[in-house]
Amino acid sequence: MRKYLAVVDRHKATSGKRFLNFFLDRLFIQAIYYAFFFIFGIGYAIVYGEGFSAENEDQSFTFSLIALLIYLALSFSYFFFMEYYLGKTIAKYITGTEVISIDGNKPTSQQIIARTFSRAVPFDSLSFLGNNGWxxxxxxxxxxxxxxxxxxxxxxxxxxxxxxxxMI
Structure with a gap:
């Protein structure tokens, strides 16, 4: 059980800042995602001499599944590496907020992993409108x-x- 510091609660970010963080982080993840596929498309065109197209349903389903897995991997990586190594995401830099453990220390990797996987729970993005996000x-x-x-x-x-x- 971690020691809970009241000073951490006194400086919690407002729901408005939390919403802005959510919105901006999603924009940055989308930009990274589209940039990844743009670069992938250019590389594919250079190597194969043509653009990528999913002509039949099997290829279309496979491409959609791969695109979803890449999006999830990018989202997880974005949140984990930014919050673990820097304590904040790009959006948190903009809003002047950061992630901290309830005991006032830098979060551990286990805390960041739990935090990142918890974002996959449906309606988690709305939970920050309450006292604390899930x-x-x-x-x-x-x-x-x-x-x-x-x-x-x-x-x-x-x-x-x-x-x-x-001491002198």
Whole structure:
């Protein structure tokens, strides 16, 4: 069980910022997805000398299934690598928010994996309109306003260091 810090809850992102994060992240994932298939199409045309076409239903179904799997892999990769290594996605950079563990530390890889897979639950994208999103609750993480959180943590550290002897 993780230690829960009240300072994390005081700086939770608003539902409006969470919605903007959701919308912008989906736009960026779509842009990456279309860029991937654009580059794939150019490569296919160069190698085979013609454009790709699914003429019969079997090829069309296979292509649709492959496209769906690629989209899911891109979405998972986008959220996992951005949130694990940077603590935020591109949208969170824009809105000034970041992902943090409820104990105030950087989320672990297990927390980020749980958070990312939780996004696949139907209606999870609407759950952030409540108190906490399901992918936040199930992974013990929160989306916070980064600057305000850091400022309060620094202030508390400075106050607690008052009166302490300095080593020269």
């Amino acid at each position: 992918h936040d609750s199930w992974s013990d993480t929160r989306v916070i306003n980064g600057k305000n959180y850091v400022a309060e943590r620094q202030l508390k550290e400075e106050i607690s260091s008052i009166g302490a002897k300095e």
